Amino acid sequence: MQRMLIMFACYRLVALPSIIITLITSGLLGQSGTPFYLVQAIWTKVITTALLLAFVHFFRSNHFFFFNNLGQSRRAIYWNLIIPDVLICAASFSLVLML
Amino acid sequence: MSTLEFDSLYLEFGMNRVLSSIYMKCTTGQIVGLLGRNGSGKSCLMQIVFGTMPADKSVRFNGTRLMEDQLTKKIIAYLPQSDLLPPFVTFKQALKLYDIDEERIFAHFPEISDCLNQKSSVVSGGQRRLFEVLLVLYADHPFCILDEPFSGLMPIHIEKLKELFTLEKHHKGIIITDHMHRHIREIADELYMLTNGTTYPVKTEKQLLELGYLNGL
Numbered sequence: 001m002q003r004m005l006i007m008f009a010c011y012r013l014v015a016l017p018s019i020i021i022t023l024i025t026s027g028l029l030g031q032s033g034t035p036f037y038l039v040q041a042i043w044t045k046v047i048t049t050a051l052l053l054a055f056v057h058f059f060r061s062n063h064f065f066f067f068n069n070l071g072q073s074r075r076a077i078y079w080n081l082i083i084p085d086v087l088i089c090a091a092s093f094s095l096v097l098m099l
Numbered sequence: 100m101s102t103l104e105f106d107s108l109y110l111e112f113g114m115n116r117v118l119s120s121i122y123m124k125c126t127t128g129q130i131v132g133l134l135g136r137n138g139s140g141k142s143c144l145m146q147i148v149f150g151t152m153p154a155d156k157s158v159r160f161n162g163t164r165l166m167e168d169q170l171t172k173k174i175i176a177y178l179p180q181s182d183l184l185p186p187f188v189t190f191k192q193a194l195k196l197y198d199i200d201e202e203r204i205f206a207h208f209p210e211i212s213d214c215l216n217q218k219s220s221v222v223s224g225g226q227r228r229l230f231e232v233l234l235v236l237y238a239d240h241p242f243c244i245l246d247e248p249f250s251g252l253m254p255i256h257i258e259k260l261k262e263l264f265t266l267e268k269h270h271k272g273i274i275i276t277d278h279m280h281r282h283i284r285e286i287a288d289e290l291y292m293l294t295n296g297t298t299y300p301v302k303t304e305k306q307l308l309e310l311g312y313l314n315g316l
Contacts, residue, residue: 062181
């Protein structure tokens, strides 16, 4: 439970822009109506996530101390940013493709 | 009783050697003060010991050298000179994440209960700093490092915090660095001065004068 709370708190560093990008990409995937766009949507997410991580690395790393005290190394913090985003993105894309 | 000691620490920025001959030791039950002029490398030293700044070092906990994974062992809690709390975290959420009973905080600082549900970005700088100090102090780590804990705090809170440090040191080791040297000297059991990349044990005010930290007694 504590592990999940820490992961969620870490994810909030990028949650807003990341979820907005996921929703826009999902919307475009839904409009195109073809699984072919899925590859482009995934690459869009990969590139924007990399840019977001770079932004956090260079401009928000002062917040890492809060999570370091909770036993999170820098690498663990990055995984905490990526894992929830991948799950949300996968769920969103799957839902759009099913509809 | 636990011991944290560090030496063989080297840090260079280009040709500029910042830290070279360092030795400090802190045991649980002790407050260790670190003084030094601006730019002497105090914050770098603290971050190296905490494990977030890479450097050649030997940091030992109870005689065992701490390696790359030291953060995961939760031995040292660290209060940076800048803000600790991310702006989106409320005081209540921070207490939950750090697994601290809020009553421990309210017992000494009841005024914090007023901003318990507020995000750290909307409370005053002084209240935020006070809360951050308490968060690190009450974290379940045997040692804590406090980098300028008194900055931005009003005198009454500084006095209360000093009392609290003296109480809490019975079950943890506390390393403090701050420019409010009188407060530090008042509560510290051991005092070091960092100058020219070297730590010197300090016993008297005269030594601080000789080491160029004070310009008059």
